[in-house]
Amino acid sequence: MIRKLDSFFEPRSVAVIGATSGRHKPGNDILLNIAANGYSGELYLVNPKGGEIMGRTAWRSIGELPDGIDLAVIILPAALNPQAIRECAAKGIKAVILAAGGFSEVDEEGRLLQAELEAVVKETGVRVIGPNTSGVTSTPFNFTSSFFPLGRIPRGHISYIAQTGNFATHTMRYIATAEHYGVARVVGIGNKVDVDESDVLEYYATDPETEAIFVYLESLKSPRRFLEIARETTRRKPIIMLKGGSTDGGSHAAGAHTAALASDDRIIDGALKQAGIARIYKYSHLILAAKALSAMPLPRGNRVSYLAPSGAMLVTMTDLCQKYWNLEVPALEESGRSRLQEISPPYIRMRNPVDIWPSAIVNGIEFAYREGMEAVLKDPHIDAVVPILMITDETGVPDLQFVVDLARKYPEKPIYATFSAEKKHMETAKAFLEPRGVPTFPMIEEPFEVLSVLAQCRRYMDRGAGKKGTI
Amino acid sequence: MKEMESLLKEAMGQNRRTLSEYGSSRLLAAYGIPTANGALARDWAEVKKAAAKIGYPVVLKLCSPEVSHKTESGLVAVGLRDEADLKTAFKRIGKASPVKNADCLVQEMVKGGRELVIGMVRDPQFGPCVMFGLGGIFTEVLGDVTFRPAPLVESDAMEMLMEIRGNKILGAVRGMEAVDLDSLVQCLMAMGKIGMAHEEIQAIDVNPLIIRGNSPVAVDALVILNPSS
Numbered sequence: 001m002i003r004k005l006d007s008f009f010e011p012r013s014v015a016v017i018g019a020t021s022g023r024h025k026p027g028n029d030i031l032l033n034i035a036a037n038g039y040s041g042e043l044y045l046v047n048p049k050g051g052e053i054m055g056r057t058a059w060r061s062i063g064e065l066p067d068g069i070d071l072a073v074i075i076l077p078a079a080l081n082p083q084a085i086r087e088c089a090a091k092g093i094k095a096v097i098l099a100a101g102g103f104s105e106v107d108e109e110g111r112l113l114q115a116e117l118e119a120v121v122k123e124t125g126v127r128v129i130g131p132n133t134s135g136v137t138s139t140p141f142n143f144t145s146s147f148f149p150l151g152r153i154p155r156g157h158i159s160y161i162a163q164t165g166n167f168a169t170h171t172m173r174y175i176a177t178a179e180h181y182g183v184a185r186v187v188g189i190g191n192k193v194d195v196d197e198s199d200v201l202e203y204y205a206t207d208p209e210t211e212a213i214f215v216y217l218e219s220l221k222s223p224r225r226f227l228e229i230a231r232e233t234t235r236r237k238p239i240i241m242l243k244g245g246s247t248d249g250g251s252h253a254a255g256a257h258t259a260a261l262a263s264d265d266r267i268i269d270g271a272l273k274q275a276g277i278a279r280i281y282k283y284s285h286l287i288l289a290a291k292a293l294s295a296m297p298l299p300r301g302n303r304v305s306y307l308a309p310s311g312a313m314l315v316t317m318t319d320l321c322q323k324y325w326n327l328e329v330p331a332l333e334e335s336g337r338s339r340l341q342e343i344s345p346p347y348i349r350m351r352n353p354v355d356i357w358p359s360a361i362v363n364g365i366e367f368a369y370r371e372g373m374e375a376v377l378k379d380p381h382i383d384a385v386v387p388i389l390m391i392t393d394e395t396g397v398p399d400l401q402f403v404v405d406l407a408r409k410y411p412e413k414p415i416y417a418t419f420s421a422e423k424k425h426m427e428t429a430k431a432f433l434e435p436r437g438v439p440t441f442p443m444i445e446e447p448f449e450v451l452s453v454l455a456q457c458r459r460y461m462d463r464g465a466g467k468k469g470t471i
Numbered sequence: 472m473k474e475m476e477s478l479l480k481e482a483m484g485q486n487r488r489t490l491s492e493y494g495s496s497r498l499l500a501a502y503g504i505p506t507a508n509g510a511l512a513r514d515w516a517e518v519k520k521a522a523a524k525i526g527y528p529v530v531l532k533l534c535s536p537e538v539s540h541k542t543e544s545g546l547v548a549v550g551l552r553d554e555a556d557l558k559t560a561f562k563r564i565g566k567a568s569p570v571k572n573a574d575c576l577v578q579e580m581v582k583g584g585r586e587l588v589i590g591m592v593r594d595p596q597f598g599p600c601v602m603f604g605l606g607g608i609f610t611e612v613l614g615d616v617t618f619r620p621a622p623l624v625e626s627d628a629m630e631m632l633m634e635i636r637g638n639k640i641l642g643a644v645r646g647m648e649a650v651d652l653d654s655l656v657q658c659l660m661a662m663g664k665i666g667m668a669h670e671e672i673q674a675i676d677v678n679p680l681i682i683r684g685n686s687p688v689a690v691d692a693l694v695i696l697n698p699s700s
Contacts (some may be wrong), residue, residue, distance in 0.1 A: 136502045223596045227620065259695070261602065261616050262592045270618035271597050274627055274633075463626065 005203045007095035009138040011071035012041045018043035018075035021053045026147035027075045036152045038142045044203040062087035073094045073145045078102035080122045097145045098130030121194045133190030134165030138207045156182025157211035158290045159204045161253035163218045180434035181294035184209040196221035205233040212293045215241040227275040234276030238457035241277045276460035283469035292450045295439045296414035301383040302455035303328045309390035316351045325452035330381045339375040366398035377410040384414040386447045391425035404436040416447035475501050491536045495692035502661040506689045509578035521577040528552050531560045534576035586679035591666045599666025603631045606679040623664030628659040648685040673697035
């Protein structure tokens, strides 16, 4: 099936207009990125000086290119963009990414230039992403248009829509180097002269490579369409959104309470809820929740059990679960509870959340956490488990294979690991657990925050099944 | 519905910013929102007749599209128990009115311990949005309200009811019956329908929406028009 926007995500041939051999320039970094990601389609480079760039012949102008190239990435000064699009259109190119900034985000001159771009889009019918963006990354097709030095971008099933090129640049570099998950598609939509957030959402909605969608937007160009697509999509795929800034909307009708209370944020809040989009407020959650969803299934509900080495953590996390995270910490079934009691010294009365340290002192860390986690994973009232692993040289460094084994044994229940005590062991544990499919989180609140967001996604998904609320 | 079209058309034609309370209330009623029983009256004879028909106690309000903030200006009298009360109130409101020979609205006195607010506002980004929350003075004081873009399906409306912080007010509290949630849901959906159907309406306030027994009744309504539409 050929879908709209396929030329951006699965181009069989790409022309880079403004390619250069000058190192550390966008027109060169894009070529390094394309090479590093192993793009296997045809690549055409255009530079008015001609000659060779990175061992390839450069074409002197767009006009010299063969007909029917799928996608052009234009990396030229802003003022040259309208004409470049016209020339691309004349060669039968139907999709264009515009990298340059210097349009409506800057000044009046830029605004006029952007209006000209809009006119050219209408006149030629070319689909345009940008301007003011690093464009598209599509790992199933080994392609990126990003001009920020990235290296190879790991493949996965999370897709991002971002307002700016941000995600396809330094955030992506962070994900690629610090985390152990990959992405399917990433788009920075930039100034949206043509393709907007709704077009991309529509593509992701039916994209078999995309299992969850993360969105960072400062404004919506087609809000009602976006919500309509989202409402349909969130029955099947989670959508998680960070809404940056506030719009200048604000409906003012003198004398009406309704209008006076209709702040943008309240309306956006209601709109996102209606569409089943889980709203987040932290930038880091765009990464942490994606990591969790890459490794583990969506939790079936909001009921959590956790194992901590200290009473303080048990108490404070329980408070936060109730007060801020909408997570339940339910009582365990007697069989699970008595198993916890069995592995613990008699002076402590075991329950959920699980005070695991007395057992660890008696039985060793590995035994205590393994048996404790299994007892709560088996419980039908528990949807997800968070072990807070305390590791030091003195108390012992466990072989964490048992966590991986438990994750495989209970594949329907997310396990999110976090840590206490010595930093170096957290790093080692992350490097061991994450490639084996168990996500880790450096700070103890983070797995709960992520669980809270994903449990919300689950509620939205279940809503389609017609569950009703009660007072 | 034809009556509503002509009501709105007439108001727009006169460049008015609002519908009168009576006009607003008829608009709501046309969309199935339960409204307080009321009648428009031009003079004392009509006021007296309307009150007798509705049955005491009654409420008397000045009713003119040019006058808002009626309570603050002393243009509303509530709990009028008999004709003597009514006459005093009629005279007082007549004196206080900034508009000569304005109509009066005679309304049944709706009693209930709970006041809610429902509304609609046309947002520049999301179009018509429906509001629900705590009503009366608490609308301003607490701002415990929630919004959804129209149109609403039943589950949207039901979620709005659950979502306000003060949602316990809808349950069986202090000896009062639990509110009939389905009829509230219908009111919210109706607000959405009005927003979708009438571009020329910029905002609607129904405050208070009083819960009488277990059912909502719109007691005061204000429809704000968008002169540029």
